[in-house]
Amino acid sequence: MFNARRRFLTGSLRSVRNDLRPPWALVGDAFEDRCNRCNDCSVACPNGILVVGSGGFPKIDFSRGECSFCGDCAEACEAGALRMDSISAWQLGATIGAPCLAALGVECRVCGDACSVAAIRFRPRPGSVAQPHLDAERCNGCGACYAPCPVNAIGMALKAEVAR
Incomplete structure (x- = not known):
């Protein structure tokens, strides 16, 4: 698909799915296709645990703290890649x-x-x-x-x- 082609062309053959996604992230390609890498979720996170990961997509960095499941990241996501209404926070x-x-x-x-x-x-x-x-x-x-x-x-x- 588009994301695999992008990884090949940019020399990043490692899937960005190896990164731990923010809570309420859509699964797999759906997340990558919806996320516009605007960083709004990272800015909204009061605990500062969302950072830029592979391909510019947000990922969780637990060395910075814990997730309080406040939902601020999902509320800030205008692209719809984080959706509290559709799935549980994470597994x-x-x-x-x-x-x-x-x-x-x-x-x-x-x-x-x-x-x-x-x-x-x-x-x-x-x-x-x-x-x-x-x-x-x-x-x-x-x-x-x-x-x-x-x-x-x-x-x-x-x-x-x-x-x-």
Whole structure:
């Protein structure tokens, strides 16, 4: 389609779909076709987590903070690429990777402390430090746990990919 041709001609063969889209973004080509890359959503975001990503399209940068699901980005989108009326905010969820300090035997609960919906809880482990347990159903994908992690063990991915 048009977007694949544009990526080829500009030398950007990596799909822009690898970037985490703003909440309420239309899916795939529909988002790319509607978004005019005006940056209004980024300006409207009170948490400053929307930045310019691949191809000039907006993406989420959780290292800058968390999403409060305020809807300001969708309200600012005149092109209709972000539509609160048509789809849920998103299907993102946190993942906990191998560099996790608790998994390596070092006491750390910063991700659990940052999680306002208690999706990350720590289970006691005899003879060791408590281990993190992520409740994927409870996780709303806000990203509050991402930035505070001292070893970048927290990732954000589509829940369909997390389930694999």
